[in-house]
């Protein structure tokens with residue numbers, strides 16, 4: 001392994017499961033859709049790992065608490081960026097240890113979130129983010145990304161409702177939801193830009209519909225991708 005560059009040989013890289021990522025603004029329904037898709041694919045016989053960023057590992061969950069704690073308002077943008085990347089490096093390490101190339105990994109947020117939030121939201125240089133993304137993910141890219149697109153007001157409204165209903169595990173996880181509407185607007189536009197630049201990988205889905213309808217479309221997209229990959 002070349003630690004300096006964070007890149008390993010293709011042969012080793014292939015040992016990890018197929019990575020399917022879910023992206024979108026707060027409240028777009030990623031978590032619900034991942035769960036539904038995971039259950040669907042398990043019934044089809046696949047071994048599925050459901051995970052998320054930030055988090056997904058013991059170390060990552062500890063970093064998550066620092067990242068999302070509303071008391072940490074004074075966090076520097078660079079500190080924030082490094083913490084996301086640190087979570088990612090740990091997640092990739094552990095996924096590679098436990099998954100095989102026949103498995104499917106469903107990940108709630110990944111490198112596109114860093115581009116949308118830290119580049120388009122915070123304004124950090126894209127080149128720096130891309131390089132850190134590459135190092136942290138060990139060059140691993142999602143095979144498919146589902147972007148759940150939703151207008152910002154609806155998304156934030158849903159996220160607030162979720163917090164009130166107590167579905168948020170920790171009360172101290174709202175730092176990003178407290179950002180101004182304008183910030184989330186920039187993030188949404190960032191995601192849409194990524195989707196237009198990488199339309200082969202990133203599939204745009206209208207999340208302003210019923211859960212079942214969105215699920216059916218995601219199943220179609222994923223099955224289409226799996227068929228194509230097998231042929």
Ligand code: TYD
Pocket residue numbers: 025026027030053054068084108109110111113114115117118173176177
């Ligand atoms: P989370 O509670 O998981 O949000 P959601 O349920 O909407 O996915 O919080 C993750 C927050 O971290 C979310 O506001 C997006 C942000 N984030 C970044 O800013 N950069 C990143 O690289 C990642 C992975 C997440």
